[in-house]
Amino acid sequence: xxxxxxxxxxxxxxxxxxxxxxxxxxxxxxxxxxxxxxxxxxxxxxxxxxxxxxxxxxxxxxxxxxxxxxxxxxxxxxxxxxxxxxxxxxxxxxxxxxxxxxxxxxxxxxxxxxx
Ligand SMILES: [Zn+2]
Numbered sequence: 001x002x003x004x005x006x007x008x009x010x011x012x013x014x015x016x017x018x019x020x021x022x023x024x025x026x027x028x029x030x031x032x033x034x035x036x037x038x039x040x041x042x043x044x045x046x047x048x049x050x051x052x053x054x055x056x057x058x059x060x061x062x063x064x065x066x067x068x069x070x071x072x073x074x075x076x077x078x079x080x081x082x083x084x085x086x087x088x089x090x091x092x093x094x095x096x097x098x099x100x101x102x103x104x105x106x107x108x109x110x111x112x113x114x115x
Contacts, residue, residue, distance in 0.1 A: 012040040017047045024051070025058055 012020075017040045023029045024037050041048040 012036045014040075014044060014047055017044070018039070021047075021051070021054070025054055 017037055020029055020033055024034060028046075029037065037051075041051045111113050
């Protein structure tokens with residue numbers, strides 16, 4: 001479309017709201033667009049709850065993403081810290097724990113990328 005709507009003067013429609021919704025969630029919109037979208041959400045029984053739901057989902061997802069990797073990585077870190085450096089069989093031990101933690105990282109990476 002070569003005819004962008006001026007959101008500062010015309011009220012936003014549901015279609016226009018849907019168009020900017022993703023950018024709105026990413027806070028990747030200009031202030032007039034954000035204001036128009038927010039005021040549409042407030043006045044629209046469909047888009048208001050939708051926006052609230054998506055914001056909540058996004059927050060939940062962000063919290064999950066924060067928690068999951070740090071817990072997984074910490075397991076690998078403690079494993080390396082606890083590897084006895086002075087043990088006689090440390091070479092075998094270290095090779096084993098390195099292999100295990102790289103497998104952990106790989107499974108974790110594939111889990112993240114499959115989201
Ligand atoms: Zn709407």
